[in-house]
Amino acid sequence: MIPRPKTNASVSPKGSLETLSQREVQQLRETGSGSVYRLFRQCALAILNTGSHSDNAKTILEAYPDFEVRIHQQDRGIRLELLNAPADAFVDGEMIASTREMLFSALRDIVYTQSELENKRVDLDSSEGITDYVFHLLRNARTLRSGLEPKMVVCWGGHSISTDEYKYTKKVGHELGLRGLDICTGCGPGVMKGPMKGATISHAKQRIHHGRYLGLTEPGIIAAEAPNPIVNELVILPDIEKRLEAFVRVGHGIIVFPGGAGTAEEFLYLLGILTHPDNRDLPFPVVLTGPKSAGQYLQQLHAFIGATLGEEAQRRYTMILNDPSEVAREMAKGIKAVTRFRREHNDAFHFNWMMKIDEGFQRPFEPTHANMASLRLGRDLPLHELAANLRRAFSGIVAGNVKENGIRLIEEHGPYEIAGDKAVMQPLDELLRAFVSQHRMKLPGGSAYEPCYRLRA
Known part of the structure; x- marks a missing residue:
């Protein structure tokens, strides 16, 4: 497999998700073992590969086995530290704006989904409850x-x-x-x-x-x-x-x-x-x-x-x-x-x-x-x-x-x-x-x- 260019970077959100609770940050910090972290890592890697000509998820994941995302809580909100990230997502050291937006949209949706399930506010046993869940996910994303x-x-x-x-x-x-x-x-x-x-x-x-x-x-x-x-x-x-x-x-x-x-x-x-x-x-x-x-x-x-x-x-x-x-x-x-x-x-x-x-x-x-x-x-x-x-x-x-x-x-x-x-x-x-x-x-x-x-x- 031909090595792909990689880079390290630090990036903060803009307009989509500025704050997380300590519990949400902890879920994402469970590097290597937490299911929420693995899910976000997979989605983040896909977003950073925007424009890729591969349609094999396994191939993309295997191309960046050492890619990591670290979440830091700071006084102005949160910050993501990306290690061994695809270099094509950056221009002169700055992440492309659309990529940054989508990266934090993924974080927003994954955290909210997990939070809703953990708080047991979701009724997945009825058709109406499932529709209500979809509504809340879309509303939280400001789509509606x-x-x-x-x-x-x-x-x-x-x-x-x-x-x-x-x-x-x-x-x-x-x-x-x-x-x-x-x-x-x-x-x-x-x-x-x-x-x-x-x-x-x-x-x-x-x-x-x-x-x-x-x-x-x-x-x-x-x-x-x-x-x-x-x-x-x-x-x-x-x-x-x-x-x-x-x-x-x-x-x-x-x-x-x-x-x-x-x-x-x-x-x-x-x-x-x-x-x-x-x-x-x-x-x-x-x-x-x-x-x-x-x-x-x-x-x-x-x-x-x-x-x-x-x-x-x-x-x-x-x-x-x-x-x-x-x-x-x-x-x-x-x-x-x-x-x-x-x-x-x-x-x-x-x-x-x-x-x-x-x-x-x-x-x-x-x-x-x-x-x-x-x-x-x-x-x-x-x-x-x-x-x-x-x-x-x-x-x-x-x-x-x-x-x-x-x-x-x-x-x-x-x-x-x-x-x-x-x-x-x-x-x-x-x-x-x-x-x-x-x-x-x-x-x-x-x-x-x-x-x-x-x-x-």
Whole structure:
């Protein structure tokens, strides 16, 4: 492994988290043994690696085995001492401003999450309690801003996409920005960066000085998909389920671009929620789109949804090929309907309280070999249950592809076994084969993709 340049530095927060209690500092000082410290170290290393071309969390962690973060309490607040940190995060000895902001956002979210759990103010035994927890995490991060008209567009898609697809996401982001809309993504590279980059230009053209580029992530993902530098609001949720709920609670509409297993996971999560009977009349615009070169991919994903979840799920989104302006117009029109609906029903603009999310979509899924093998995948299941289990299957594949724990499990025990009815497994196999052949599972330029799963009907 080629040695990477490292540096030592001392850095203080600016505007996001100036003080910690003695108990919180002690939790973080448990170097080498404390779980809170290990979690923050992992997230901090990912943030300092912003711009990295690796999507393997294990590789990034192994590249800096001697990286340390020390937390010091001082009369003016707190200070972080970084030892053997990635040198690319600094310019002439000063940490890049966006990197510093995100570093302390990570500290803020991890400390608050742990504090809430320890104080037992969180009711994780009920659906309402989980939603309330997500609300408090977002409010603590100052993400929820009352009084603002709905204009947050969530953009989902892959981190491993072609140049043509990436340029298309920038064009769509540009059209969204021209209409005064803000962008929320998973905060990493690829589709998570393109729409933000496009929107920055159009916001400048429209003299919008406070455009929002919100990035929502979780510890297992952030190490593999380091935040892109355009993100000006970063929130780290405790797990993938809280992250997905945050997307649909703060977003006013969602655009799904080309991607791989992670995108399919997000899409299935969304459709499983929108097809719930309680959400049948809830306006929430969803657009599936991509450039002309991604036409085959869009049709494959559309066909997979039809084969597994049926026409009811297909009716909850609009598919638009190679037309950024039409995508933005459709989204702007849909958000106007959302605004009218929330006014009529006295629902908050900043948090979608009325959307029903079944507990099956909220409970954390641990992608062990046993859990993956026991997933029920059959057309005899209620639509929302099948969607939830398919979402879990893709969540496991994402873990096996890029997450540190998932990669280690695959190395120790071999590929996951995923079984189900032929009516579901055949279209699933076809979709996954297409993802592999189109290089949608990993970033290009690395070694050939080795599937972390085996399917059987």
